[in-house]
Amino acid sequence: MRDELVEALRAALGERGVLTSSEDRVRFEHGWRYGKGTARCIARPASTDEVARVLHICAEHDARVIAQGANTGLVAASTPDASGTMVVLSFERLNRCIEIDVHARTVTVDGGVLLSQLNEALAAHGFWFPVDLGADPQVGGMIATNTGGTRLLKYGDVRRNLLGAEVVLGDGRVLSMLNRLRKNNTGLDAKHLFCGTTGVWGIVTKAVLQVEPKPSQRATALVGCRDGQAVLELLRCVEQDLGDVLSAFEVMSKNAMDAVFRHQESLRRPFDELPAYAALVELSTTLPASAIDLNEVLEERLGAHLEVAEESIVDILIGNADDFWQIRHHISESLRNDGKMLAFDVSVPRSSLPEFTDRVIALLASDYPFVRLCDYGHWGDGGSHLNLLWQAADTADSDALTRELQDKIYEIAVRDFGGSYSAEHGVGPHNQRFYDRYTDAAVKQLSAALATFCDPQNRLGTVTL
Numbered sequence: 001m002r003d004e005l006v007e008a009l010r011a012a013l014g015e016r017g018v019l020t021s022s023e024d025r026v027r028f029e030h031g032w033r034y035g036k037g038t039a040r041c042i043a044r045p046a047s048t049d050e051v052a053r054v055l056h057i058c059a060e061h062d063a064r065v066i067a068q069g070a071n072t073g074l075v076a077a078s079t080p081d082a083s084g085t086m087v088v089l090s091f092e093r094l095n096r097c098i099e100i101d102v103h104a105r106t107v108t109v110d111g112g113v114l115l116s117q118l119n120e121a122l123a124a125h126g127f128w129f130p131v132d133l134g135a136d137p138q139v140g141g142m143i144a145t146n147t148g149g150t151r152l153l154k155y156g157d158v159r160r161n162l163l164g165a166e167v168v169l170g171d172g173r174v175l176s177m178l179n180r181l182r183k184n185n186t187g188l189d190a191k192h193l194f195c196g197t198t199g200v201w202g203i204v205t206k207a208v209l210q211v212e213p214k215p216s217q218r219a220t221a222l223v224g225c226r227d228g229q230a231v232l233e234l235l236r237c238v239e240q241d242l243g244d245v246l247s248a249f250e251v252m253s254k255n256a257m258d259a260v261f262r263h264q265e266s267l268r269r270p271f272d273e274l275p276a277y278a279a280l281v282e283l284s285t286t287l288p289a290s291a292i293d294l295n296e297v298l299e300e301r302l303g304a305h306l307e308v309a310e311e312s313i314v315d316i317l318i319g320n321a322d323d324f325w326q327i328r329h330h331i332s333e334s335l336r337n338d339g340k341m342l343a344f345d346v347s348v349p350r351s352s353l354p355e356f357t358d359r360v361i362a363l364l365a366s367d368y369p370f371v372r373l374c375d376y377g378h379w380g381d382g383g384s385h386l387n388l389l390w391q392a393a394d395t396a397d398s399d400a401l402t403r404e405l406q407d408k409i410y411e412i413a414v415r416d417f418g419g420s421y422s423a424e425h426g427v428g429p430h431n432q433r434f435y436d437r438y439t440d441a442a443v444k445q446l447s448a449a450l451a452t453f454c455d456p457q458n459r460l461g462t463v464t465l
């Protein structure tokens with residue numbers, strides 16, 4: 001059947017710019033973890049002007065649009081709904097510009113550039129973009145979700161490293177905010193409206209990022225800890241003694257590591273017996289080893305900590321950075337093969353992490369003994385990925401169980417511990433009802449006013465902020 005919207009998009013973007021067949025659409029219709037729908041078509045603009053044209057055409061045909069980057073988001077916010085009427089706006093052809101200014105230490109980059117592509121270009125100049133994670137997202141997707149990652153402790157999130165942006169609003173207007181300045185106090189810094197707001201207020205077509213010199217050496221240790229309190233004390237000590245060079249503090253529970261070694265046969269088990277928690281401690285610096293030997297520093301400081309910590313530290317392994325990071329980066333994938341999984345991306349004040357985790361363990365033990373907790377995460381930032389696993393046969397209604405567990409655990413995190421129900425993955429259909437529940441009424445009013453300005457016909461995205 002003739003589809004006038006598709007025809008208009010083809011006229012604007014050319015044949016390569018629009019995909020319609022079900023085989024072509026399928027990879028855009030499923031999210032990495034959550035999210036599944038049907039797209040009317042996939043629009044693939046190759047410039048800011050083409051993005052604006054797509055939005056004008058969608059307005060003329062009253063079609064809604066969902067922006068999709070690398071589709072690695074974890075809250076179902078990058079896939080179309082089930083109506084079959086939404087246009088997926090893909091940026092895989094908007095990925096040519098990577099302009100590096102070595103003296104300003106900035107890069108101006110298209111929204112569709114992949115993180116790996118960006119880092120490859122930066123490496124030639126001794127730089128990297130330090131928002132680092134186990135996926136390969138696009139720059140626009142990272143801005144829309146304000147990605148955190150494993151080195152937030154040292155370098156911050158995307159928001160902290162974003163200097164400028166170019167954004168196409170829902171009705172096709174272009175906001176040019178391609179600021180390359182580190183200092184600029186001249187009123188509203190409007191680019192931040194589009195950071196962490198999941199693409200519902202505008203499409204990020206270009207960005208200016210500040211980049212960092214690539215460290216010339218790293219030292220990594222895996223420290224086995226008796227319990228969460230021991231992890232916290234270790235964090236306090238390494239931060240106090242080594243804060244200037246501490247670049248990551250990641251934590252993996254025994255259950256999370258156990259899943260990795262059952263599913264990833266090629267990975268070596270570093271401990272004879274898995275401890276309750278293992279902390280991955282990483283130091284890094286741009287100084288050469290002749291000025292400071294990080295391995296020596298790490299060994300000496302952890303040795304000194306062991307003497308006072310006594311039995312709360314069960315083992316210290318130094319070296320094998322790649323092996324240690326491989327374990328950390330394979331957790332998510334290993335858990336996916338381990339049964340029905342419900343993932344939480346929560347944060348609480350760092351000092352509350354052990355107590356919060358104990359509350360969840362107590363809840364599961366009393367009300368859901370068949371549910372296994374496999375937690376891990378960015379403890380250095382107060383973030384915890386609590387993953388709950390069960391077998392399909394354990395419950396007649398997994399969806400009802402999911403809702404019940406979400407209600408109870410978010411209530412503990414947000415109300416009892418002053419935490420967040422989405423530490424770094426943003427807001428999507430997967431957690432919209434918790435945005436609705438926990439967001440202050442005045443903040444919602446302000447958001448609604450901004451939405452009216454940025455996307456007057458409510459054309460963008462599948463969430464309401």
Ligand SMILES: Cc1cc2nc3c(=O)[nH]c(=O)nc-3n(C[C@H](O)[C@H](O)[C@H](O)COP(=O)(O)OP(=O)(O)OC[C@H]3O[C@@H](n4cnc5c(N)ncnc54)[C@H](O)[C@@H]3O)c2cc1C
Pocket residue numbers: 032066067068069070071072073074077078091111112132133134135136137138139140141142143144145146147148149150198199200202203204205332424425461
């Ligand atoms: C294995 C794995 C590990 C991960 N680890 C981390 C981690 O450590 N820390 C972390 O924070 N996240 C992590 N994530 C989540 C995910 O990678 C990030 O949210 C990522 O930044 C999303 O980028 P994307 O390009 O894949 O965006 P998508 O998933 O395609 O989209 C995410 C959101 O951004 C919007 N969007 C996409 N592109 C644009 C654009 N150009 N303009 C406007 N809106 C846009 C979409 O509509 C959607 O709402 C992980 C994911 C995986 C699969």
